[in-house]
Amino acid sequence: MLSLWSLFKTGLLVTNAVAILHKERFLRPLGWAEPDPALGSSNLKNQAIGLINAVAYLRGPLIAINLLTCTFEMLFGG
Numbered sequence: 001m002l003s004l005w006s007l008f009k010t011g012l013l014v015t016n017a018v019a020i021l022h023k024e025r026f027l028r029p030l031g032w033a034e035p036d037p038a039l040g041s042s043n044l045k046n047q048a049i050g051l052i053n054a055v056a057y058l059r060g061p062l063i064a065i066n067l068l069t070c071t072f073e074m075l076f077g078g
Contacts, residue, residue, distance in 0.1 A: 008069075009069065012065065012066065012069060015055055015062060016062065016066065018051070018052055018055045018056075019055050019056055019058075019059055019062055021052060021056075023056075027052070032045070032048070032049055032052070033049075034049065035049045035050065
């Protein structure tokens, strides 16, 4: 059954997947390393690049959230 806890864990897994994307190896060949100023800030591609950069910037808090989630899972079997 779909619960708020499963939605949280799904979001955390997706955020982890975005956080580990390597700029030079994966994003640059696709042209997603840096936003294109010619497209403007309201372009979907530039917004996605901004989101990827924001997630990569917040790796420290993401590690803490992962540790808390794993601890909660081990203690309560959630």
